[in-house]
Amino acid sequence: MQGVGIIGWIVIGIAAGFVAEKVMKRDHGLLTNLLVGVVGALLGGFIANNLLHLNFAGWIGSFIVATIGAILLLFLLGLMKKRG
Template identity: 55%
Template structure:
């Protein structure tokens, strides 16, 4: 996640990204789980963006990266649970 956004903005983006990933992956979690999934998704998305050497483009880009990372996280957790 883009640390230049500030802690409060990163938390808000994490909650939104976790909620979006929850809806995309058809899961049902609470607010705290959405925050955790969104923040971890932001880390995963950030690593993928760094690996692909893509320049970041603001909070919308951070939200998209965090949501994508959160979806990947939920997919992997779903594989492990099976």
């Protein structure tokens, strides 16, 4: 998440985690939404930059990438939970 700062990471992380939680029909708390959103942002950023060669900057681009990454993270965690 380029150009948004640490407060931006937190705000975008919470928002992305919240949206991913609703899309995946899960029920988490604020801290979990933050963690899912920030980890999702890292995952989404890695995929966007390294695999798709896309560069998203600013609040909106960061939010989109973080939300997609958070949804993917929750999906993968759901798959692992079913196996275990």
